[in-house]
Amino acid sequence: MTELCEKIMKAILSSFGDDLHHKYYESEFGNCHGYFRINNYTIPLKEDDHKEEDDSIEGLGMHTDMSCITIVDQDDIGGLQVRSRDGIGLMDIIPKDNALVVNVGDLLHAWTNGRLRSSQHRVVLKRRGFAGSRFSLAFFWCFDDGKVVFAPDVVVGGCEGARVFQSFTCGDYLRFRESNVRGKFEKVGYTVEDFARIEDRH
Numbered sequence: 001m002t003e004l005c006e007k008i009m010k011a012i013l014s015s016f017g018d019d020l021h022h023k024y025y026e027s028e029f030g031n032c033h034g035y036f037r038i039n040n041y042t043i044p045l046k047e048d049d050h051k052e053e054d055d056s057i058e059g060l061g062m063h064t065d066m067s068c069i070t071i072v073d074q075d076d077i078g079g080l081q082v083r084s085r086d087g088i089g090l091m092d093i094i095p096k097d098n099a100l101v102v103n104v105g106d107l108l109h110a111w112t113n114g115r116l117r118s119s120q121h122r123v124v125l126k127r128r129g130f131a132g133s134r135f136s137l138a139f140f141w142c143f144d145d146g147k148v149v150f151a152p153d154v155v156v157g158g159c160e161g162a163r164v165f166q167s168f169t170c171g172d173y174l175r176f177r178e179s180n181v182r183g184k185f186e187k188v189g190y191t192v193e194d195f196a197r198i199e200d201r202h
C-alpha cells in the first residue's frame with residue numbers, strides 16, 4: 001500500500017510539471033507513513049413496517065479524510081458515496097472486483113493549494129433482509145506530525161488564483177480536528193478549509 005501511494009503521489013507531481021517529482025517527492029513526501037483501519041458496519045435489518053424513506057441509515061457520517069491519500073478496499077455490499085464537485089450531488093461508488101478507491105485527503109488538498117480536492121464522503125447502509133456486516137479496509141497515507149504543510153510556489157502558480165492556504169503544522173491540524181468536540185463527530189465544517197484557508201481569516 002505504501003508503494004502504491006508513493007507511485008500515485010509521483011504521478012500526481014509529474015502531472016503538475018515534468019521535474020516536480022524529482023524536486024519535491026523526497027523532500028516533501030519522503031517521510032510519509034501509513035496506517036490501516038478496518039471499518040465494520042452493522043447492516044440494519046429490514047422490518048415490515050418500515051417506510052421507504054427510512055430505508056437507509058448513515059454508517060459513517062459525511063467527512064473528509066485527514067490524510068494525503070487514502071486507499072479504500074470496500075466489500076461488495078456498497079454504500080460509499082462521494083459529494084460531487086457542485087457540493088450538492090452525491091455519487092455512489094459501486095464496488096468492483098479488483099478495484100480500489102483512491103481518495104485525496106485534507107493534507108494533500110492544502111499542499112496542492114486546492115488543485116486536488118479532498119472530497120466529502122460517507123457510507124450509507126440500506127436495510128436488508130439479513131443480519132450481517134459491511135467491511136472496508138482503509139489505508140491512510142499521511143505526513144508526519146511535525147511536517148509544515150505549505151504549497152510550493154510552482155504548485156500555487158499552476159492554479160488560476162493566488163495562494164489559498166497559509167502554512168500549518170500537520171500535528172496542529174490533527175489536534176484541531178481531534179480536540180474540537182463538534183469536529184470529532186461533524187467533520188464537515190471543521191476541515192483544513194476552516195483551519196488554514198487564508199480568505200476566511202481576513
Ligand SMILES: O=C(O)CCC(=O)C(=O)O
Nearest residue numbers: 039072074080123136138
Ligand atoms: O467504508 C468505506 O467505504 C469508507 C471508509 C472511510 O471513508 C474512512 O474510513 O475514512
Ligand SMILES: [Fe+2]
Nearest residue numbers: 063064065121
Ligand atoms: Fe473516509
